[in-house]
Amino acid sequence: MEIYETLQAWDFVVVGIYLIVLIGIGYWASFKKKRKAGENLFLAGNSLGWPSIGLTMWGTNVGPSMLLASASIGYTTGVVAGNFAWYAFIFILLLAVVFAPRYLGAKVQTLPEFMGKRFGDRTRNTLAWYTIVTILISWLSLTMFAGGILIQQILGLPMWLSVILLIIIAAFFTIAGGLKAIAYTNVFQMILLIVVSLVLAVTGLNRVGGIPPMLAQTPAEYWNLFLPLDDANYPWIAILLGYPVMGVWFWCTDQSMVQSVLGAKNLKQGQLGANFTGWLKILDVPLFIIPGVLCFILFPELENPDHAYMTMVTHLFPVGMTGLVMAVLIAALVSTIDSALNALSTVFTIDIYVKKFRPEASQKQVVRVGRIVTVAGAVLAIFITLAIDSIRGLNLFDVFQSVLGFIAPPMSVVFLFGVLWKKASSRAANIILTYGTALSLGTGIMYLWVLPNEVYGFWPHFLLLSFYLFVALSGILVGVSFVDHKKGEGSKSVLDFGILPPVSRQVKYLWGVLVVVMVVLYLVFNGHG
Structure with a gap:
């Protein structure tokens, strides 16, 4: 039986009420008085303490897409996908002790600005385009893909119609002033989703009889977190070598992830906040992956593992509660889509249109271009989403990780060498960001669409491919930098992050405890079978 066949009229009534309440809050938010300066935590520069930083980073990382995808991979392979949550602590530590001191010391607001100081304006401009590509693919299209799957499950519609319906819902909220409401209530929605996942896991665990029966x-x-070399899904070597490429990009160089650390009161708060994120990431496995494992036990005949999360919701929760979960998922997805469209529009209008083409543009022109870019971005994202939907042989989680695996290598290479190696040249960085990105994305297109791995079995695992691309691009950057250095054409760096302060005793202690806990978890989850 399909999920939409199990839903009751009351579920749709609850969805309608929830969305109407959000629109009402939107109107209220639109007309209420302007808040005092500094009232909004995220606009008050350098005022964030460690709890805000940790919760913001984790909240940005954890969303409806994560819930649906994690349950899907939990259903098919168990806890191996926990590596994408638990292995991350190494790269969050890298952010805390290597990147954050340099970002904060350089007093930058954005990472393109940081790289502009390191390699020059051309690199900053190239990074603006790179940011647009990553927003379009990783934040917008992948979220729309997950949302499309959710709408498919709820209404039984084809993907193309589901995605268009999702965009219409987003546009409707924009027109009604409701997106301001979604931004207003986003923290509440995320807490609700986390509570729902916890209740789902506990209810499912009770249904199967507890941990020993599970x-x-x-x-x-x-x-097992590490599976044998011949495992078709996630052999340990692919995770060990491939995930770090993604980990460096996502946790250390992605503006949306690093932004809260850049807004820290001081370096110590930033480092403690990153540490808090590392602790919160431990929760990903019990909250998001275990419901999928429990679904495997309770509903072993499920045709599509991407339906695991909603199958658990519709079968274990009472009528009305299912509707509330659907409403919160839809609203949170719409919020992510809106944020991504807004970021896309902002980067293009400010960093490209105004900076490069029309410095004298009026506010009216900037707004008009911003609206055009928003519509164009939405249309382009629909086509990319449908292309992602055509990928065969991968479930939702694998699609996410494979697509991100082909975006990550160029940024990881440029930031690692740019920060850690003084001889890295501007020309080398620009070559990697332009031609390296073309090579990386081109390889991804070949792997996922032109010569798909499901049909042509000669491809290595996509995580290993990501690692090989990283090694190749690193070799090119080093080679070009040496040539430039011999010619006396290194980088004209104006980057100054001062004298790096020592890491405080408290930060060292808390990171030390987290490292020990993570090692223990890896030992516990590798002694089975």
């Missing part, structure tokens, strides 16, 4: 009713390999 372990007994699943294959032993479901509880």
Whole structure:
């Protein structure tokens, strides 16, 4: 039985009420008085303490797409996908002790600005385009893909119609002033989603009879983080070598992830906030992956593992509660889509249109271009989403990770060498950001669409491909930099982050404890089978 066949009229009534309330809050938010300066935590420069930083980073990382995708991979392979949450602590630590001191010391607001100081204006301009590509693919199209799958499950519509319906819902909220409401209520929605996932996991665990029966009713390999070399899904070597490429890009160089650290009161708060994120990431496995494992036990005949999360919701929650979960998922997805469209429009109008083409543009012209870019971005994202939907042989989680795996290598290379190696030249960085990006995305297009791995079995694992691209691009950057250095054409760096302060005792202690906890978790989850 399809999910939409199990839904009751009351579920749709609850969805309608929830969305109407959001629109009402939107109107109220639109007409209420302007808030005092500094009232908004995220606009008050350099005022964030460690709790805000940790919760913001984790909240940005954890969303409806994560819930649906994590349950899907939990259903098919168990906790191996926990590596994408738990292995991250190394790269969050890298952000805390290597990147954050340099970002904060350089007193920059954005990472393109940081790289502009390191390699020059051309690199900053190139990074603006790179940012547009990553927003379009990783934040917009992948979110629309997950949302399309959700709408498919709820209404039984084809993907193209589901995605268009999602965009119409987003546009409707914009027109009604409701998106301001979604931004207003986003923290509440995320807390609700996390509570729902916790209740889902506990309810499912009770239904199967507790932890011992859960372990007994699943294959032993479901509880291993490292799987054998011949494993078709996630061999340990692919995770060990491939995830770091993605980890450096996502946790250390992505503006949306690093932004809260850039807004820290001081370096110590930023480092403690990153540490808090590392602790919160431990929750990803029990909250998001375990419901998928429980679904495997309770509903073993599920045709599509991407339906695991909503299958659990519709079968374990009462009528009305299911509608509330659907409403919160839809609203949070719409919020992410709106944020991505807004970021896309902002980067293009400010960093490209005004800076490069029309410095004298009036406010009216900037707004008009911003609206055109928003519409164009939405249309382009629909086509990219439908292209992603045509990928065969991968579930939702694998699609996410494979697409991100082909975006990550150029940025990881340029930031790692730019920060850690003084001889890295501007020309080398620009070559990697332009031709390296073309090579990386081109390889991804070949792997996912032109010569898909499902049909042509000669491809290595997509995480290994990401690693090979990283090694190749690193070699090119080093080679070009040496040539430039011999010619006396290194980088004209104006980057100055001062004398790096020592890491405080408290930061060292808390990171030390987290490292020990993570090592223990890896030992516990590798002794099965």
